[in-house]
Amino acid sequence: MEDIAVDKTTLCPSARPESEDSVVFGIISGTVAEPRVTYLKQPLPITDELIAKVSPVTPAEVFRTASACATKGCQHFDGQDCRLAMRIVENLPPVAEELPPCSIRRNCRWWQQEGKAACMRCPQMITDNYNASELMRQVAAPTAG
Numbered sequence: 150m151e152d153i154a155v156d157k158t159t160l161c162p163s164a165r166p167e168s169e170d171s172v173v174f175g176i177i178s179g180t181v182a183e184p185r186v187t188y189l190k191q192p193l194p195i196t197d198e199l200i201a202k203v204s205p206v207t208p209a210e211v212f213r214t215a216s217a218c219a220t221k222g223c224q225h226f227d228g229q230d231c232r233l234a235m236r237i238v239e240n241l242p243p244v245a246e247e248l249p250p251c252s253i254r255r256n257c258r259w260w261q262q263e264g265k266a267a268c269m270r271c272p273q274m275i276t277d278n279y280n281a282s283e284l285m286r287q288v289a290a291p292t293a294g
Contacts (some may be wrong), residue, residue, distance in 0.1 A: 158217045158218070158256065159217070159218045159256060159258050159261060160215040160216065160217060160218060160256045160257055160258060160259075161215060161216060161218045161219065161223070161231075161258055162174070162213065162253060162257050162271065162274075163213075163215075163216050163233060163259075163274060163276060164214050164215050164216040165214070165216075165272050165276065166195050166200070166207075166209055166214045166276075168214070168216035168217075168219075169216060169217075170194075170196055170216055171195045171214045171215065171216035172186060172192035172193060172195065172215055172219065172253075173189065173192060173193045173194075173195060173199070173212040173213070173214055174189055174192045174211075174213055174214065174215050174216060174252050174253045175187060175188045175189060175213035175251075175272075176189065176211065176212060177210065177211055177212065177213065177275055179187055181251045181280050182280070183273075184273070184275045184278065184280075185244070185273065186213045186227070186249070186271065186272045186273075186274070186275075186279055187271045188249050188250050188251050188252065189204050189252060190250075190252060190280070191252050192215065192252050193254060195208065195212075195214065196242060201272035207277045209275075209276035209277035210275070210276075210277045210278075210279075212277065213275075214272070214276070215253050215257070218231070218258045224291040227290055229260065230262055231258050231262055232291070233288075233289070233291075234259040234262050234263045234267050235260065235262075235263065236262045236288045236289075237259070237263075237267060237270050237271075237274065237288055238267055238270065240264045240284065240287070241255070241273065241284070241285075241288060242264075242270070243269035244269070244270060244272050244273045245268065245269045245270075245271075245272055248265060248268050248269070249268060249271060249272055250266065251271070254268065258292060259271065262284065264273065273285075
C-alpha cells in the first residue's frame with residue numbers, strides 16, 4: 150500500500166470525508182446511544198468505491214476521517230488553537246481508559262494541542278451523529294467570535 154501523506158501536515162481528526170486528501174482512520178461501532186470509534190491500524194484514502202459501500206448513509210456516519218487542518222479556514226480555529234478540541238476536553242468525560250491505538254496521533258491537531266485528554270475523549274466523537282445528546286451538540290457547535 151502506498152504511504153498516505155500523513156507525515157507532513159497537522160491533521161484535523163474531525164474533518165469531513167469530502168475534504169481534499171481525507172483519510173479514514175476509524176470506523177464507527179458501538180450502539181446508537183453510545184457510538185464509539187474503532188481505530189484502523191493504518192489510515193485509508195477515501196475513494197468512490199469506499200463511499201459507495203456505505204450508501205445510503207453518509208460516510209461521516211460510518212467513518213472518522215482526517216485531513217489537513219484548515220486553520221483559518223475552519224470555524225473552530227481561533228487563530229492559534231482548535232476550539233473544538235478545547236471544548237471536548239473541557240466538557241466531555243473521558244470514554245477510554247488508555248490511549249486508543251490511533252494511526253494519526255503524531256500528526257493530530259487535537260493530540261498536539263490537548264494531549265492525552267483529547268485522545269481519551271476522541272472515541273465518542275462522531276461527525277454525523279443524528280442522535281447526539283444536547284451536551285454533544287453544544288460542544289460541537291462553533292462558538293461566536
